[in-house]
Amino acid sequence: MEIPKALGFPAIDENLEEEKIKSFKDKLVKTIQELNTAYEKLISECRQYICNAFSIESSELKQRFPMRARFLQDKCVERHLTRVVFAAMDDNQDEKGWLEGLVMVISDKPASSWSDEDLLVFENNLAHLSRKFINLEALQKNYSPGDGFDVRRITLTRPDGTEVNQMVWIEEKYKKDADNIIEEILKKTGGNKQLHQTLIAGLAEKILKSV
Structure with missing residues (x-):
């Protein structure tokens, strides 16, 4: 039999010592548990890749990504x-089935049947698709995000004339904290308009540099 051999045991038959049978059983159970855990870790890792690619908090992925996709x-x-x-x-x-389906569509293959190379394929596909998605978002003119959200288009023009456009999704629950940070920054700058402009340019460059 292939399974005992794969786990470093001889073929199972009636002559095999009981202690070795128990050892084989324990190792088999442990291996199955590790395989199950590995799959969950893989899906979790893919989830984080998706969140990073679309700038969405992990806990909000199922809520925010579909909303953006509908537009x-x-x-x-x-x-x-x-x-x-x-x-x-x-x-x-x-949510689990939704995420597995999304991962499968991005990679063109169910995660349960991935080889070692398929995670790299997923990452490459995701990078390409997220750029397309974000660029297409930025071209849209009319957005009605709904309760709890607002949206802005940010355009950054670099010295060489290239432009980066990105939609920024503003969630109401973060707005107060953001406003407080902005007020603190404005106090520190002492009303220096040139410094304000430099800060705006610097923030935009840092936030959009990976797009």
Whole structure:
């Protein structure tokens, strides 16, 4: 049998010592547990990659990503991006099933059957798709985010003339903290308008540099 051999045991038969059978059983159970844990860790890792790519807090992914995707459902031309948008909008599954479906669409393969190279494929696909998604967001003119959200388009023009456009989703629960930080910064600058402009440019550059 292949399983005992893979775990470093001889073939199981009636002549095998009871102690070795017990040892094989214990190792088999441990291996299965590790495999199950490895899959959950993989999905969790993919979740974090998605959150980072779309600048969404992990706890808010299931709420915010579908909302953003709905604004693009009739705007996509690229087939792969369209599939991602509709996977994000799928509300017929619980969060685990939704995430697994999203990961599968991004990678074009179920995570349960990935080889070592497939995580890299997922990362590369995600980088490409997230850039397309964010750039397409920035081209849209009319947004109605709904209760608890507001949206702004930020355009950064670099010295070489290249432009970066990005939609910034403003969540109401963070606005008060952000306003307090802004007030503290303004107090420290002493009303220096040139310094204000430098701060705006610096923040925009740092926030959008990875786009």
